[in-house]
Amino acid sequence: MKKLFTLFLGISIAASSYATHLMGGQISATYLSSDTSGSHYFLDLDVYRDTLGVPMTLNQSVDVFVLDTSGAYVFSFSHTMIFDTLSGNAMSSMTTVYGVEIYHFSDSITFPGNGYYMIKWSDCCRNGAIINMSNPLSENMTFLTYINVDSTNPNSSPTFLTPPVSYLPADTLWQYNPLPFDPDGDSLVWHLSVPLSAGATVPAVVLGYENLSDTTYSNATGIFSIDSITGQISWNAKMAGNFVASFAIEEYRNGVLVGAMSRDMQFVVIPDTNNAMPNISNMQTIPTNNLGYPYVKIAPGQNYQLHLLASDADVNDVVSMSAFGESFGLTISASTFGYVPTLNGNEIEGTFAWTPDMSQVRPNPYLVVLRTSDGFFYYDETVQFEVTLTTAVEELDAFKVHEIYPNPASNSFMLPLSLDKGQNISVDIYNILGVKVSAKQLNLSVGNHILIKNFDLKSGQYFVNIANANGLTITTKKLLVVK
Known part of the structure; x- marks a missing residue:
């Protein structure tokens, strides 16, 4: 553990003289209600930064633009969001090793009328240690979220359900799933994107940005990629250092684009070969579909349980497991997850349990991300659960x-x-x-x-x-x- 801390400290100090050290974040907008004054939404802005930079300003502004008939975005209004000190999520530490802070800003806003809106947040500067940008210290970090506002056909923006993971080992296959999700059940398409910088109304992309799928940054055994079906990201990093990737989601309703958003993430790759990656050892016991993905069919009313064993080859590491997904937030018949030690070294047994309701039958599966951690590294597995009447x-x-x-x-x-x-x-x-x-x-x-x-x-x-x-x-x- 001491060795790992030293490695992180070394990477961090290399960039300690730079500016704010922005690492990533996202914007999401959730529909609340509509009246004569407009459509009311709850806005969430999450910003990630390392603790070695200049502290964040605790009031952040977003600019809102509306698409006009000529196809141009016209400024509509600005809104100041207050740093959330009440929810318990404020400035929470992602790890005890590498200082990463999560700043959560939230507030309600009102869109004055129907239209296609763009919500924009921008600040300076990115971490000067980022390798896959030509001049990161001169680049802003900008987030855009697009949303179609229609008081008669409410719409919330898509979002990501899992918190970001900031660090991973070099020369090791690693998996992470940001878990794209739309609360309205709209069809989603996700893909890798290019990070945005400063500029005009619609900002320019970062100059000199290089995709992590380039063989300069990826070993042949694990090219940086995002799975088009599950959203799971796989990477076998070729070198240590700081890297940035951007992930975009587009949402479609009846074939029409009704919104989009993206998340920027900075990854810190460390040259650690002594700390093993925690993992679930019995994933192969889960049934698979014809494409080879872990896939479970559950009938409504079936009391289903999935038992998973996780451990770490480093016997002194403490292993934990968590789960994320839409099924945990259902108002009726939500799934549950918990884990207990097996008393076999550091092994734990996690149990996913779900007795779905008839109302949860649908052709599209529910995605569940199972995340194991040893306190330093995280590793995600994704399972699809279909609630079906195929078996009554x-x-x-x-x-x-x-x-x-x-x-x-x-x-x-x-x-x-x-x-x-x-x-x-x-x-x-x-x-x-x-x-x-x-x-x-x-x-x-x-x-x-x-x-x-x-x-x-x-x-x-x-x-x-x-x-x-x-x-x-x-x-x-x-x-x-x-x-």
């Missing part, structure tokens, strides 16, 4: 799986099953690395059954996955093998 609640009710016994077991276990109708099922066993070590297909008739499973497995933790003929996971049971 009645079918799930007709399939009851009881508890494994004995558990712990040495060379066999019994699993009671109850079926109201005959069907094919699969019983698969996975080790903690997610490798399938046993598979069995059964054609069972109506009634009560006791499955007797003999095995020759080493001592350790395993997962027994029970699925129906449609591939829908009915339940996953933990099995402890003791020789």
